Amino acid sequence: MADIEELVEQFKADATRTGAVVYEAEGAGDARDYVLKLAQERGVRHIVKSKSAVAEGIGLREHLEKAGIEVRETDIGQWIAQLAGEEAGSETDKTVEQVAELISRETGQKLEPEGDVLMAAARRFLRQSYINAGMGISGADFGIAETGTMVNLSNDGNDRLATVLPLIHVTMMKREDIVATLSDAISRIKTLVEESGGGQIPSYITYHTGRNTTGDIRGALMARAQGPEEEHIVLLGNA
Amino acid sequence: MAKRVHQALTDEDLQSVMGGRGLPRISLRQRMQMTGVDFDGLSREIRRVKEESIADLPRLVEQFKAAATRNGSVVYEARDGEDANNYVLRLAQERDVKLIVKSKSMLTEEIELRQYLEKAGISVQETDIGEWIVQLANEKPIHMVGPAIHKTLKQVAELMSRATGRELEPEPQALLQASREALRQYYIDADMGISGGNIIIAETGTVVILTNEANGCMTTTLPPVYVAVVGYEKLVPGWEDAAAILRLLSRCTMGMKLTVYVSHISGPSRTDGIPGIPGLPGQGPQEMHVVLVDNGRQLMRDSGDFREALYCIKCGACLGACPVFTSVAGHTYGYIYQGGIGAVLTAFMNGMEQAKDPASLCLGCMACKDVCPACIDIPAMITRLRARSVDEDGLSWKSRLALRSILKHPARLAGALKIGSYLQKPFTDEDSMIRKLPSPLKSVAETISLPSISPRPLHSRIKGTPSRDKKASPRVALYAGCVADYAYPELGEAVGKVLGETGAVPYYPGGQSCCGAPAYFAGDVETALNMAKTNIFALEEGDPDYIVTVCPGCAAMLKKEYLSLTAGEGEWRKRAEALAGKVRDFSQLVLEMTPGVEKKPARESKITYHDPCHLKRGLGIYAEPRELLEREGYEIVEMNGADACCGFGGETVLNYPELSNSVMQRKLNAIEAAGVDTVVTSCAPCIMQLRGGLDKRQSKIRVIHSAELLAGDN
Numbered sequence: 001m002a003d004i005e006e007l008v009e010q011f012k013a014d015a016t017r018t019g020a021v022v023y024e025a026e027g028a029g030d031a032r033d034y035v036l037k038l039a040q041e042r043g044v045r046h047i048v049k050s051k052s053a054v055a056e057g058i059g060l061r062e063h064l065e066k067a068g069i070e071v072r073e074t075d076i077g078q079w080i081a082q083l084a085g086e087e088a089g090s091e092t093d094k095t096v097e098q099v100a101e102l103i104s105r106e107t108g109q110k111l112e113p114e115g116d117v118l119m120a121a122a123r124r125f126l127r128q129s130y131i132n133a134g135m136g137i138s139g140a141d142f143g144i145a146e147t148g149t150m151v152n153l154s155n156d157g158n159d160r161l162a163t164v165l166p167l168i169h170v171t172m173m174k175r176e177d178i179v180a181t182l183s184d185a186i187s188r189i190k191t192l193v194e195e196s197g198g199g200q201i202p203s204y205i206t207y208h209t210g211r212n213t214t215g216d217i218r219g220a221l222m223a224r225a226q227g228p229e230e231e232h233i234v235l236l237g238n239a
Numbered sequence: 240m241a242k243r244v245h246q247a248l249t250d251e252d253l254q255s256v257m258g259g260r261g262l263p264r265i266s267l268r269q270r271m272q273m274t275g276v277d278f279d280g281l282s283r284e285i286r287r288v289k290e291e292s293i294a295d296l297p298r299l300v301e302q303f304k305a306a307a308t309r310n311g312s313v314v315y316e317a318r319d320g321e322d323a324n325n326y327v328l329r330l331a332q333e334r335d336v337k338l339i340v341k342s343k344s345m346l347t348e349e350i351e352l353r354q355y356l357e358k359a360g361i362s363v364q365e366t367d368i369g370e371w372i373v374q375l376a377n378e379k380p381i382h383m384v385g386p387a388i389h390k391t392l393k394q395v396a397e398l399m400s401r402a403t404g405r406e407l408e409p410e411p412q413a414l415l416q417a418s419r420e421a422l423r424q425y426y427i428d429a430d431m432g433i434s435g436g437n438i439i440i441a442e443t444g445t446v447v448i449l450t451n452e453a454n455g456c457m458t459t460t461l462p463p464v465y466v467a468v469v470g471y472e473k474l475v476p477g478w479e480d481a482a483a484i485l486r487l488l489s490r491c492t493m494g495m496k497l498t499v500y501v502s503h504i505s506g507p508s509r510t511d512g513i514p515g516i517p518g519l520p521g522q523g524p525q526e527m528h529v530v531l532v533d534n535g536r537q538l539m540r541d542s543g544d545f546r547e548a549l550y551c552i553k554c555g556a557c558l559g560a561c562p563v564f565t566s567v568a569g570h571t572y573g574y575i576y577q578g579g580i581g582a583v584l585t586a587f588m589n590g591m592e593q594a595k596d597p598a599s600l601c602l603g604c605m606a607c608k609d610v611c612p613a614c615i616d617i618p619a620m621i622t623r624l625r626a627r628s629v630d631e632d633g634l635s636w637k638s639r640l641a642l643r644s645i646l647k648h649p650a651r652l653a654g655a656l657k658i659g660s661y662l663q664k665p666f667t668d669e670d671s672m673i674r675k676l677p678s679p680l681k682s683v684a685e686t687i688s689l690p691s692i693s694p695r696p697l698h699s700r701i702k703g704t705p706s707r708d709k710k711a712s713p714r715v716a717l718y719a720g721c722v723a724d725y726a727y728p729e730l731g732e733a734v735g736k737v738l739g740e741t742g743a744v745p746y747y748p749g750g751q752s753c754c755g756a757p758a759y760f761a762g763d764v765e766t767a768l769n770m771a772k773t774n775i776f777a778l779e780e781g782d783p784d785y786i787v788t789v790c791p792g793c794a795a796m797l798k799k800e801y802l803s804l805t806a807g808e809g810e811w812r813k814r815a816e817a818l819a820g821k822v823r824d825f826s827q828l829v830l831e832m833t834p835g836v837e838k839k840p841a842r843e844s845k846i847t848y849h850d851p852c853h854l855k856r857g858l859g860i861y862a863e864p865r866e867l868l869e870r871e872g873y874e875i876v877e878m879n880g881a882d883a884c885c886g887f888g889g890e891t892v893l894n895y896p897e898l899s900n901s902v903m904q905r906k907l908n909a910i911e912a913a914g915v916d917t918v919v920t921s922c923a924p925c926i927m928q929l930r931g932g933l934d935k936r937q938s939k940i941r942v943i944h945s946a947e948l949l950a951g952d953n
């Protein structure tokens with residue numbers, strides 16, 4: 001197996017070449033500060049966030065909130081936990097009735113405790129958050145060194161929206177979660193799918209490399225297209 | 240067609256963005272190899288995946304359907320465009336869809352889905368910026384990857400200003416900003432998203448789309464209904480197979496290792512986020528439909544001869560390499576798919592009749608084949624297409640006259656040309672160049688100054704079969720080829736001289752005729768076979784050890800096409816094989832005959848070398864001529880696009896002299912930019928084209944065959 005340092009170097013080189021800014025954080029505090037500083041420097045007031053073990057692990061949401069920035073969880077489970085005042089990353093054990101109450105309060109509508117009703121309201125409410133947000137934060141399930149790519153598995157697709165809609169996008173990723181090649185990535189995907197039980201393939205598996213670009217307008221080769229203006233990747237070690 | 244070619248070539252805006260760019264230094268393939276990409280290995284892998292997938296298609300379709308259905312998608316199999324369009328329209332109407340956002344897809348352009356839906360009163364918004372520009376201009380995409388690469392900034396600014404109701408400057412950043420703002424709202428408001436698919440994976444029922452702009456992610460994730468419209472040929476068995484395609488597709492389209500976003504979509508959005516109620520529809524689409532479209536693909540698969548066209552991954556590499564495409568751009572072809580591969584696809588999607596014009600533009604330079612990541616032999620399919628149309632309607636009378644009655648009979652050709660050499664007198668200038676001709680050849684002579692036909696062709700200059708007593712030295716039969724025989728007999732003489740000095744015995748077997756290439760590439764297989772037999776017979780005379788020609792087009796015929804022409808002809812096939820084994824290029828043979836000769840001291844004169852298409856890509860010979868020249872003390876200054884076509888291309892010069900000229904002008908620019916006094920090459924027709932073109936420019940640069948250069952030196 002290739003040395004982690006080597007993989008990180010290669011990942012960094014390719015991600016950088018394709019337009020991302022890679023930051024190797026010294027530790028949890030450093031990573032939190034990097035994101036906070038970035039948000040503050042760009043005047044970001046609203047952030048949408050999808051699920052990320054790394055972000056949850058370092059208390060990123062709480063850190064940003066403490067600095068007065070509004071962070072909205074977009075994973076439905078996480079959003080409910082957030083509404084219930086629970087810590088980021090925790091699995092909520094609320095009943096449907098309690099969830100209905102939470103969502104009703106947040107959206108200002110009286111909602112029946114039915115799945116479809118609640119999801120319709122959640123969709124509408126969260127949709128607006130993506131549009132308003134100045135920054136999107138997501139995790140990557142793992143990276144690919146060969147190409148500088150981040151890979152994300154999801155069933156909801158909320159991670160895709162948080163990735164492409166806001167003006168600035170930040171990915172939180174563990175250094176150890178970098179595989180060497182595209183082929184390794186496929187094996188990893190297969191393992192992840194198996195581990196998730198049921199064996200059903202996630203609705204979305206997205207490879208994301210560098211910053212979005214277009215060559216469609218003459219004279220602006222490799223210019224930013226319709227996605228974020230800035231791509232940042234924060235790499236964090238295990239320790 | 241000639242009119243469309245003329246239009247494209249005289250469209251200043253178009254030319255400023257197409258031909259104006261000049262020749263790239265090296266081809267895409269070379270560039271990749273230089274940056275350490277294993278192009279050959281990766282393309283072999285794609286080829287394997289594609290061959291196996293298409294062979295196994297019926298099973299893959301079933302597997303895909305089962306998996307996709309399990310994922311919660313709805314799969315619809317559409318016979319043709321009408322069927323597919325209708326399905327999408329019905330779905331849209333049932334869901335009360337008012338606005339659709341669509342990401343780029345060649346297939347939906349092929350079946351004109353957008354137009355179909357719009358006619359039914361549904362708004363459809365293209366979201367790829369290039370496609371949007373094309374939509375605003377009410378045109379078809381000009382290129383399968385860059386749909387609007389032909390538009391100038393000013394044109395784009397006008398279109399976008401009109402669409403957004405704002406006065407936009409022709410400034411790239413301003414236009415991008417305007418696109419972003421305008422398109423964003425559409426995604427939010429849309430009731431349906433439509434995409435194509437670059438790959439579909441049978442194993443998991445997955446649609447894979449590659450995008451760079453992020454529009455693909457938004458189109459497939461924001462609206463409540465998502466429809467992927469994909470051709471059957473995009474099916475592969477598993478994820479590893481898809482990866483093989485991903486690797487080169489990204490490289491060939493955008494020069495990237497991977498496109499910015501690669502989305503693997505396997506079903507509608509779902510969430511387990513509400514406790515106790517797993518599998519609810521999530522924040523993305525609540526429905527996913529996959530429409531698999533046939534529209535001629537099954538026919539292509541069954542055709543055998545054209546099955547390869549299904550291996551196309553629509554990367555556009557062949558278009559970038561095509562001298563015709565880069566001169567006249569995509570609209571000239573008249574149908575949705577451009578270039579050589581486009582002609583083949585058109586034949587099956589629109590009909591053989593419709594494919595004739597696009598196929599007629601091909602110069603046969605093989606640049607497409609050289610860069611195709613799926614190793615598709617596009618030129619061979621073009622030849623087969625032409626053969627089919629000859630079968631169906633026969634040749635035009637002009638070609639028939641030329642191909643059948645004259646080229647087939649060497650004596651008649653000789654006679655005709657002899658007469659020609661007298662007739663041409665009034666048009667020939669003192670240096671034996673022809674600069675003006677009466678119609679119908681007027682336009683050809685306007686493009687290049689033509690050589691006059693020699694009153695003493697090669698076959699009357701070189702002696703016949705040597706006597707047996709010289710048996711010890713290798714015997715080299717010269718095959719002249721039409722151009723060298725009549726226009727440049729001195730070329731053949733030079734080859735004879737240089738080879739003689741190496742100790743070989745060159746001679747000229749009688750009874751040779753045209754190699755048959757003009758007939759073969761025009762699709763007249765029967766005539767070509769007759770000529771093949773004539774030449775096989777002629778070149779057996781004196782039992783040569785080698786056969787040399789100064790026309791690589793002829794060499795490729797003798798070495799390769801005669802084998803396929805005689806495939807069903809028993810004894811003839813064996814004789815063709817024997818012949819093929821003896822054919823050598825001049826430089827190759829000289830090196831073979833004189834191994835270990837020391838390098839001569841450096842010479843003053845700086846030269847550049849032009850790779851003839853048929854020599855480099857046809858026969859794989861490009862190192863040998865350079866090695867020989869360097870050994871002789873010449874310094875070679877490589878020009879940009881040394882292996883780019885000179886524009887001669889056989890029939891094309893006659894049918895589309897303007898096109899041939901446009902291709903040549905770029906070559907001439909590259910030659911002049913190299914700052915040399917001599918262009919060396921290995922092909923009589925190339926010499927004719929380049930000499931003629933440089934003469935028109937009144938250039939002092941001389942064009943010469945390497946044999947002439949060497950013969951003159953000693």
Ligand code: SF4
Pocket residue numbers: 550551552553554555556557558580607610611612613614615617
């Ligand atoms: S024919 Fe080959 S090079 Fe041309 S678009 Fe298809 S795959 Fe690409």
